[in-house]
Amino acid sequence: MKIEKRHLLNYSILIPYLILSVLGLIVIYSTTSVSLISSGLNPFKSVFNQGVFWIVSLAAIAFIYKLKLNFLKNGNVLRIALIVEMILLFIARFFTQTVNGAHGWIVLGPISFQPAEYLKVLIVWLLAFTFARKQKLIETYDYQALTKRKWIPRSWSDLKDWRVYSLVLIGMVVIQPDLGNAAIIVLTAVIMYSVSGVGYRWFSGLLTAIVTVSAAFLGLIAIVGVETMGKVPIFGYVAKRFSAFYNPFKDVTDSGHQLANSYYAMSNGGWFGLGLGNSIEKRGYLPESTTDFVFSIVMEELGVIGACLILALVFFLILRIFHVGIKAKNPFNSMMALGIGGMLLMQVFVNIGGISGLIPSTGVTFPFLSQGGNSLLVLSVAIGIVLNIDANEKRDAIYRAEEEQKEQRRRAKMISPTDDKIIPFNRQV
Known part of the structure; x- marks a missing residue:
């Protein structure tokens, strides 16, 4: 029996991905429209650019979903990609x-x-x-x-x-x-x-x-001292992030400017937020409010409750990806899914840790919500791989179950393994 791959699509992963992507477009409009209008530009410019990448991302998911997984198991293809x-x-x-x-x-x-x-x-x-x-x-x-x-x-x-x-x-x-x-x-x-x-x-x-x-x-x-570290040529810019990590209010006009205003944004939001589009900090006070610190604006506009609901959806998606990896029988499929789930989890941790002062700010975007077509495309490719893995594992499980049922029927009815014709059971000794 031939099984169509489209019937094996995992909607518990696809639907959260689609919801988060649409939420990302809404958040991007909210965080960019004010500055675009003040510059005399179309307020939908950033949303349009992100939307184009989203359409490309959906096409990438469809392509990867139909791709045979043996392509990913080809060492030469992997080596070329790494080079x-x-x-x-x-x-x-x-x-x-x-x-x-x-x-x-x-x-x-x-x-x-x-x-x-x-x-x-x-x-x-x-x-x-x-x-x-x-x-x-x-x-x-x-x-x-x-x-x-x-x-x-x-x-x-x-x-x-x-x-x-x-x-x-x-x-x-x-x-x-x-x-x-x-x-x-x-x-x-x-x-x-x-x-x-x-x-x-x-x-x-x-x-x-x-x-x-x-x-x-x-x-x-x-x-x-952070000043000593700042003398190292490669890490001069990074030294400012460590300075803000230790005390963002020591220099709120320079190194601590971002983190201090991130705190103000989260404080302004309270439990229920100021309302979508009503952020104060995005009006030039919080740099990188559309990328690295976008979740601070989300908390300011939607409050702690709204932000927690979004985080719950992200963690649900990550758990579903982990579930695919845990259930997978093939070692490559299992580790690929678990690695992608781990990658998403680490990105959320590093971003939230940075905007809250738990760890030094690192300039990492929040998955799906931050402005950036490349980030969305990479995440979409990862989602497409997981969906492909899940579909292949389901199909293999169905085939295994069919083989087991055939084997059980063969044993019960003495079915020939070559032509599946029933052989009468001879009770004579």
């Missing part, structure tokens, strides 16, 4: 102008894109591809199956190792410097490593090490 990503990151770092203190954007006429955004999905793809092929070794040797080679390449074959690709790509993001996306990629890689099949104690150890190193790093900066 192209390295080239784009190199161009972004050394041949582009700075945007918000970082060399992260490539501008081609009216189109601009950020290669680091695409690296999030590529890292998940790379690690899922690698770990899925090592399942038997991991079952036997635990973490040693992933660390048997040296981290420093000593031959041409070592240059093709997954760790070399990962370190080079993450390093290229760090030197832009784009610590926000680098943090998301590293945390996503930790999640991927943890679901690869190694003992849970190694995940606990990794998590403890990350927390300890982060705390020690923040403590060291507090002792040495």
